[in-house]
Amino acid sequence: MNFLAPWALLLAVVAAVPLLLHLLRRRTGDRVDFPALRYLLRAEREHAREVRLRNLLLLLVRIAMVLAIAGALARPVGPFPGIGHPPTALAIVLDNSASSAAVVGGSTILEAQKRAARAVLAAASDADRLALVTMDGEVRSGSPEALEAALDALRPIDGAGDLAAALRRAEAAVAAAALPESRVVMLTDGQRSAIAVLAADSGAVERSLYVAPGERPMNRGIASVRLEPPYWNPRGAVRAQLIGDSVAWRVAIAGRSVARGRSTDGVVLARVQDLPRGWHAGSVELDADDYRGDDQRHFAVHVGDAPGLTADAASPFLREAVATLVTSGRARTGGQVFIGSALRARRPAVLFAPSDPLEVAAANRALSRAGVPWQFGLRREGPAPLRGASLDGATATRWFALTPLNGARADTIARVGSDAWAVAGDDYVLVASAADAEATDLTVRAAFVPWIDLLVSERLGAAEGRALEVAAAVRVTVPTGVDALEYPDGERRPVTAASQITAPTAAGVYFWRRGAARVGALVVNAEARESELAAMPADSVAAALGAPRAESTPESLARAAFAAGGRRALDTPLLLLALVLVVAESWLARRGHAARSAD
Amino acid sequence: MPSSFPIQMSAPATGPLRPDLMDPRTLAALGRLEVISRWLVDGVLNGLHRSPKKGFSVEFAEHRSYQPGDDLRFMDWKVAARADKWLIKQYEEETNLRATIVLDVSKSMDWASTPTLLTKRQYAEQVVAALSLLLLRQRDAVGLIRFDDQIRSAIKPASRQLQFTRLVAALGESAGGPASDAGSALRQAAQAVKRRGMVVLVSDLLLDPQDVDDAVRVLRAQGHDVTVLHILDPAERSFELGVGESLFVDTEGGESLAATPAEVRDAYVETVNEAMAEWRARLSASGAVYEPILTTEPFGVPLRRAFARRQRLP
Numbered sequence: 067m068n069f070l071a072p073w074a075l076l077l078a079v080v081a082a083v084p085l086l087l088h089l090l091r092r093r094t095g096d097r098v099d100f101p102a103l104r105y106l107l108r109a110e111r112e113h114a115r116e117v118r119l120r121n122l123l124l125l126l127v128r129i130a131m132v133l134a135i136a137g138a139l140a141r142p143v144g145p146f147p148g149i150g151h152p153p154t155a156l157a158i159v160l161d162n163s164a165s166s167a168a169v170v171g172g173s174t175i176l177e178a179q180k181r182a183a184r185a186v187l188a189a190a191s192d193a194d195r196l197a198l199v200t201m202d203g204e205v206r207s208g209s210p211e212a213l214e215a216a217l218d219a220l221r222p223i224d225g226a227g228d229l230a231a232a233l234r235r236a237e238a239a240v241a242a243a244a245l246p247e248s249r250v251v252m253l254t255d256g257q258r259s260a261i262a263v264l265a266a267d268s269g270a271v272e273r274s275l276y277v278a279p280g281e282r283p284m285n286r287g288i289a290s291v292r293l294e295p296p297y298w299n300p301r302g303a304v305r306a307q308l309i310g311d312s313v314a315w316r317v318a319i320a321g322r323s324v325a326r327g328r329s330t331d332g333v334v335l336a337r338v339q340d341l342p343r344g345w346h347a348g349s350v351e352l353d354a355d356d357y358r359g360d361d362q363r364h365f366a367v368h369v370g371d372a373p374g375l376t377a378d379a380a381s382p383f384l385r386e387a388v389a390t391l392v393t394s395g396r397a398r399t400g401g402q403v404f405i406g407s408a409l410r411a412r413r414p415a416v417l418f419a420p421s422d423p424l425e426v427a428a429a430n431r432a433l434s435r436a437g438v439p440w441q442f443g444l445r446r447e448g449p450a451p452l453r454g455a456s457l458d459g460a461t462a463t464r465w466f467a468l469t470p471l472n473g474a475r476a477d478t479i480a481r482v483g484s485d486a487w488a489v490a491g492d493d494y495v496l497v498a499s500a501a502d503a504e505a506t507d508l509t510v511r512a513a514f515v516p517w518i519d520l521l522v523s524e525r526l527g528a529a530e531g532r533a534l535e536v537a538a539a540v541r542v543t544v545p546t547g548v549d550a551l552e553y554p555d556g557e558r559r560p561v562t563a564a565s566q567i568t569a570p571t572a573a574g575v576y577f578w579r580r581g582a583a584r585v586g587a588l589v590v591n592a593e594a595r596e597s598e599l600a601a602m603p604a605d606s607v608a609a610a611l612g613a614p615r616a617e618s619t620p621e622s623l624a625r626a627a628f629a630a631g632g633r634r635a636l637d638t639p640l641l642l643l644a645l646v647l648v649v650a651e652s653w654l655a656r657r658g659h660a661a662r663s664a665d
Numbered sequence: 666m667p668s669s670f671p672i673q674m675s676a677p678a679t680g681p682l683r684p685d686l687m688d689p690r691t692l693a694a695l696g697r698l699e700v701i702s703r704w705l706v707d708g709v710l711n712g713l714h715r716s717p718k719k720g721f722s723v724e725f726a727e728h729r730s731y732q733p734g735d736d737l738r739f740m741d742w743k744v745a746a747r748a749d750k751w752l753i754k755q756y757e758e759e760t761n762l763r764a765t766i767v768l769d770v771s772k773s774m775d776w777a778s779t780p781t782l783l784t785k786r787q788y789a790e791q792v793v794a795a796l797s798l799l800l801l802r803q804r805d806a807v808g809l810i811r812f813d814d815q816i817r818s819a820i821k822p823a824s825r826q827l828q829f830t831r832l833v834a835a836l837g838e839s840a841g842g843p844a845s846d847a848g849s850a851l852r853q854a855a856q857a858v859k860r861r862g863m864v865v866l867v868s869d870l871l872l873d874p875q876d877v878d879d880a881v882r883v884l885r886a887q888g889h890d891v892t893v894l895h896i897l898d899p900a901e902r903s904f905e906l907g908v909g910e911s912l913f914v915d916t917e918g919g920e921s922l923a924a925t926p927a928e929v930r931d932a933y934v935e936t937v938n939e940a941m942a943e944w945r946a947r948l949s950a951s952g953a954v955y956e957p958i959l960t961t962e963p964f965g966v967p968l969r970r971a972f973a974r975r976q977r978l979p
Contacts, residue, residue: 101915655927
């Protein structure tokens with residue numbers, strides 16, 4: 067409660083006057099001779115309790131009267147039940163992440179959240195500005211009826227979403243409404259794995275919180291799916307890690323089951339062959355439980371011919387690696403992909419730095435001629451550990467700083483210290499060390515051959531593009547040369563190469579297309595942490611999300627949502643109260659006289 | 666001979682003013698005790714439409730002018746026939762009734778709630794004087810005992826002409842002790858009146874009820890007729906004192922109590938009513954008559970009530 071004229075509260079000290087009079091009155095007043103005092107004493111003795119009670123009541127009424135007047139003059143503004151609320155900008159942040167699909171008490175958590183949201187909307191007035199923000203980042207605004215319709219159509223997204231971003235959008239929405247009162251109402255399942263990663267933020271707008279009640283169900287699901295190898299030529303295997311054991315599973319590719327079974331150790335391994343060449347959508351599926359969000363996990367697999375490799379004859383390590391790949395069927399000899407020193411640079415190729423520092427200039431010239439927009443720079447020495455995929459703890463002893471030229475666009479796929487150690491462009495991979503044991507021990511490690519296989523498969527066109535696995539509604543960059551995204555139902559939506567788009571909210575396999583050809587895949591799956599359904603204590607959720615407390619019923623949430631909004635100037639009610647008290651005081655004071663007159 | 670009432674000349678056309686029905690304060694301001702007593706007695710007797718006694722024991726006393734309402738049986742037809750005057754014969758009773766008036770003159774009686782009212786003692790003394798004169802006119806023997814915490818005056822009953830003068834003189838004596846001992850006074854009255862007679866106690870009854878009750882029972886056992894005139898100031902009935910919260914002090918005991926009249930008025934009135942009911946019940950049980958009198962009531966009221974008892978006695 068606030069006071070517009072708080073100095074008037076000083077008048078409350080006047081309340082001490084009746085109190086003092088009450089306390090001191092026995093010692094004040096005139097002396098009156100009265101012979102019939104015996105009757106007065108007897109009356110006082112027999113009616114003392116009634117008289118004291120009336121006196122006490124009078125005292126309380128008089129003090130309350132003074133306080134009410136002082137309070138009214140102080141012009142208080144505060145909550146007042148039953149008089150509605152002023153126009154309020156209110157944004158409902160509804161956590162429709164994948165975990166909200168879990169069934170609790172016969173209905174999903176999302177349904178419980180919807181009920182709470184409807185209660186808030188029902189308490190809203192026409193003067194309020196309302197918005198509904200969901201985990202896919204969408205902000206819907208409109209009348210309560212419009213938002214109720216949006217609620218009806220709302221489904222869980224196949225991902226965790228971004229609660230922090232949703233809160234920021236909600237605050238921006240209420241700020242844009244420019245109303246005197248604003249509030250963000252959050253509805254969440256309180257999932258520990260989602261809340262725990264949030265940075266504490268109380269926000270700029272008052273927040274109310276609803277945490278869906280109920281015991282979260284035991285969950286079994288698919289934690290991850292991995293293809294072995296990543297690109298099949300033409301055989302491969304699907305390996306999945308499960309949550310829970312003794313689970314029946316099925317692997318489907320291109321719409322047909324290719325393997326099924328029951329896992330007792332939490333692992334699924336399905337070997338697949340004889341698939342047609344090209345990109346295919348696949349999934350691993352389990353029998354349904356109370357949380358369907360992780361009972362199916364998607365993957366995209368590319369089936370193609372083994373790449374043809376040409377090894378640099380000058381490097382025994384590279385010759386042996388290519389020979390091993392050919393022997394295992396992962397590559398053919400005599401192909402166009404060159405693996406060797408940058409001195410003989412061409413494209414496509416995996417290019418290593420020269421062993422001799424004196425040859426750096428020649429190597430740089432060869433890179434320029436081949437159109438590789440990178441140069442070798444200063445020589446660096448280690449040893450220093452290599453950081454990147456499939457490097458298995460290898461170190462670099464000597465390397466050159468990789469310097470990009472104008473217009474260079476490449477991914478850094480490995481680092482050494484603060485330097486890039488391996489960068490990948492459209493059809494080249496450039497490595498900062500020479501392919502010998504003196505420059506890096508990777509060449510003598512078991513990880514070397516698989517690493518070369520990975521580079522060739524993923525980076526050098528062995529597959530037509532790559533498969534990128536993301537969570538729902540995250541931002542992704544459209545690959546170069548792509549002009550459309552093909553949805554699971556076959557619909558193609560145009561995209562602009564190199565632009566950023568929001569990943570679809572429904573799990574599945576989406577193919578990048580360049581004209582009629584599939585040139586990669588966007589695989590949308592929920593984050594593995596969404597399978598951890600355990601909820602955080604409601605108070606902890608409130609603390610993490612900057613809300614004063616967590617409401618557990620739709621009704622209490624609706625009250626809390628407009629509690630701050632229900633503030634009103636309270637001077638008039640207080641004056642009315644003072645008036646009532648004046649009447650009561652007068653009645654009490656005259657009650658005896660009136661009763662006697664009636665007799 | 667009855668003295669003439671001075672205001673009679675200025676009475677309204679509807680008839681002469683009756684002193685016994687006038688406001689006591691107004692009447693008391695007109696003269697001395699004995700003079701006013703005579704007016705009162707005249708007024709009371711004029712108001713009686715027949716003689717207090719008739720029969721063989723009643724002797725003719727005087728004539729007076731006929732007034733409408735007088736009993737035609739007492740018209741002196743001889744005079745009417747002879748002188749064409751309409752006169753009523755008045756008689757005086759020959760009696761041997763001995764009456765003792767016991768007057769409380771304690772300090773509590775010396776109080777009035779406002780200066781515009783007579784104190785209870787002033788009022789009571791006027792009643793006593795008038796009653797004495799009334800009884801003496803009946804040829805009764807009248808005595809007086811004044812008491813506070815002790816007997817202040819004691820005049821034995823007599824019916825001599827000078828008795829009224831003695832009584833009036835006694836009423837003027839000082840008193841105002843800090844307490845009242847009605848029991849002793851009544852017991853002394855019992856000793857003073859050997860034969861059966863009449864005892865009138867005039868008091869504000871701020872006394873010990875048991876003490877009074879015991880004395881009244883003794884008097885009744887001796888065959889006395891006992892009448893108690895309870896003199897009350899109006900404020901003692903209503904607690905309308907026109908003051909706010911005050912410290913109320915007992916005029917006799919010095920005891921005090923702080924109170925707000927508006928707050929305790931109901932309870933006080935209820936208590937006084939209960940006390941009066943107790944007095945009435947207690948005295949009735951003893952065979953005495955209890956008459957509460959406010960000091961604002963005309964003197965005729967207590968006089969008639971006391972005299973009514975006399976009229977029922979032989």
